[in-house]
Amino acid sequence: MNHLDELKHEAKTMSSWRQNKFLLFVFGSIVIALFLVFIAMRMYISSGASQLDLSLPAYNEVRDQIDVKEETKSFSPTGPINAEVMEEFLRLFDEQSQRVVGVDGFNDQALSNKSLELQDINKGQ
Amino acid sequence: MQKVVILLSVLGVSLALAMPVLARDFVLSDQQIEDIRASCVKSQAALKRVHTSDALLRVNIGQRYENISLRLMAPLNSRIALNGLDVVDLATTTTSYNQELKDFVKNYREYETTVANALKLKCSEQPVEYYSLVDASREGRAFVRANMVRLDQLIKQYRSQVSDFSQKRDLK
Numbered sequence: 032m033n034h035l036d037e038l039k040h041e042a043k044t045m046s047s048w049r050q051n052k053f054l055l056f057v058f059g060s061i062v063i064a065l066f067l068v069f070i071a072m073r074m075y076i077s078s079g080a081s082q083l084d085l086s087l088p089a090y091n092e093v094r095d096q097i098d099v100k101e102e103t104k105s106f107s108p109t110g111p112i113n114a115e116v117m118e119e120f121l122r123l124f125d126e127q128s129q130r131v132v133g134v135d136g137f138n139d140q141a142l143s144n145k146s147l148e149l150q151d152i153n154k155g156q
Numbered sequence: 157m158q159k160v161v162i163l164l165s166v167l168g169v170s171l172a173l174a175m176p177v178l179a180r181d182f183v184l185s186d187q188q189i190e191d192i193r194a195s196c197v198k199s200q201a202a203l204k205r206v207h208t209s210d211a212l213l214r215v216n217i218g219q220r221y222e223n224i225s226l227r228l229m230a231p232l233n234s235r236i237a238l239n240g241l242d243v244v245d246l247a248t249t250t251t252s253y254n255q256e257l258k259d260f261v262k263n264y265r266e267y268e269t270t271v272a273n274a275l276k277l278k279c280s281e282q283p284v285e286y287y288s289l290v291d292a293s294r295e296g297r298a299f300v301r302a303n304m305v306r307l308d309q310l311i312k313q314y315r316s317q318v319s320d321f322s323q324k325r326d327l328k
Binding site: 079082083085089090092093096097098103104105106107108109110111112113114116117120121123124125127128130131132133134136137138139141142146147148149 | 192199206264269315322
């Protein structure tokens with residue numbers, strides 16, 4: 032029996048599972064990859080990361096306004112407590128708090144009927 | 157019997173159609189629904205701009221709020237405690253601040269989800285649902301705003317407590 036006949040004989044006796052092993056391996060890998068992508072996307076959305084992801088195309092115009100260069104010095108958690116240390120802390124604290132205190136964010140005007148170019152619904156009642 | 161059931165069904169449907177549409181706690185007349193339908197595309201464009209600028213503000217200010225807690229409040233509290241001094245007031249304020257920060261994050265997530273849903277809607281086909289989501293967004297936005305106001309107060313409170321702490325121990 033030559034080599035080719037041996038191969039033909041072997042193929043006949045093989046189960047269909049063994050014959051398509053390579054295809055099943057490729058298909059299985061794709062299914063596993065899709066499943067992992069699905070889990071990753073679920074985590075990306077459920078963790079809220081998607082809401083803060085300014086790399087999305089919708090945020091193109093504002094991306095350059097992200098404060099990436101803003102540095103906040105950390106206060107050391109160890110060491111003595113004296114007038115100099117407290118003064119230094121207050122300086123750092125004031126510097127940082129000035130960036131947030133009094134910021135007029137999320138005011139109600141932005142979603143008023145006028146801002147959203149909607150008719151005044153309440154007046155119509 | 158069958159006739160009565162059919163009659164009642166027809167009556168029910170007629171009444172439902174005749175009644176003005178209720179969206180959350182307001183009533184929309186047919187004219188108002190038409191007005192929303194007519195202007196909703198422009199409105200969605202305006203809402204999208206607000207959505208974008210909100211995301212930017214959330215990222216920037218959220219980072220600053222976290223820095224105040226992690227890089228300043230927590231280290232000072234630890235340092236004072238390690239020196240064997242009373243840190244109860246400062247720790248209490250820090251705990252309130254961290255809780256408020258968590259609420260800010262949570263409320264922003266809910267608010268953003270509502271706005272995103274309003275933006276996804278085909279508002280010309282679903283004007284009432286659109287207006288209802290806009291109204292819910294206003295409510296969510298007010299919660300986020302309230303969190304910011306409270307965080308401001310806690311920052312001022314912490315600052316004042318640190319000053320008091322220094323004065324009491326003659327560290328100024």
